[in-house]
Amino acid sequence: MHLIDTHCHLVSDKLKNSLPEIIQRAEQAGVKKIINIAYDPNTIQLAQEQLHFSNIIFTTLGIQPHDAATFSIAEAEKVRNIAKQNNRVVGIGEIGLDGHYKLSPMDKQIECFEYFLEIALDLKLPVVVHVRETFEDVYSRLKHYTAKGLTGVIHCFTGTLSEAKKFLDCNLYLSFSGIVTFKHALELQNVAKIVPNDRILIETDSPYLAPVPLRGKINEPANIAHTCEFIANLRNMDAVQFSKLTANNAESLFFRMR
Secondary structure (H helix, E strand, C coil): CCEEEEEECCCCCCCCCCHHHHHHHHHHCCEEEEEEECCCHHHHHHHHHHCCCCCCEEEEECCCHHHHHHCCHHHHHHHHHHHHHCCCEEEEEEEEEECCCCCCCHHHHHHHHHHHHHHHHHHCCCEEEEEECCHHHHHHHHHHHHCCCCCEEECCCCCCHHHHHHHHHCCCEEEECHHHHCCCCHHHHHHHHHCCCCCEEECCCECCCCCCCCCCCCCCHHHHHHHHHHHHHHCCCCHHHHHHHHHHHHHHHCHHHC
């Protein structure tokens, strides 16, 4: 297969000390490129360091909604400058809004999200967006920014068919994680069937959300193969063909990886 894991966290405590083995298993599974997602000041620094470990690793930099309480313009401007100078920084994220855990006040989440959207628009880089129980607030902002030329992906999409269509109408990509393989994810599986061939991506969200048959275990990029095979089957496609299709989509969106 020819796989790209478009969203994982090699920066996490569960993965960062095992990179040699993780990369080896990923390459054996057919993973050609990995996007390592940073989400707070500490992981922004670590993700840059991890780029030196393997040339299959790329990164995106941002502040996730959980950490927006400590958001500062200085930190965001640091991300802007790094992304300007390093072409292996392929996007801005993880950014977004989270109405479930509410680990940061919503006004700070919105301030952080909008500031990074402006940075991405300025740098002409795609965004990696986290959405949880905040569809309308996220959609309204993305509709505004995509009309100005912003591109991006809804990471770990778990929304409804109606929500999927609205994001697709903004020319955004939808990325599916191991959740789509879960027994009761029937509505999500129906969404995964209908996303256009040129708008679908796959991810692990490692170390979280390991796909069936590994559910509950620590996830890693090699396991993207299970999600690829599952969705290919849903879409009546050959798994190798689907892996290449999603890899091509990833390189179209995250154009610095080409």
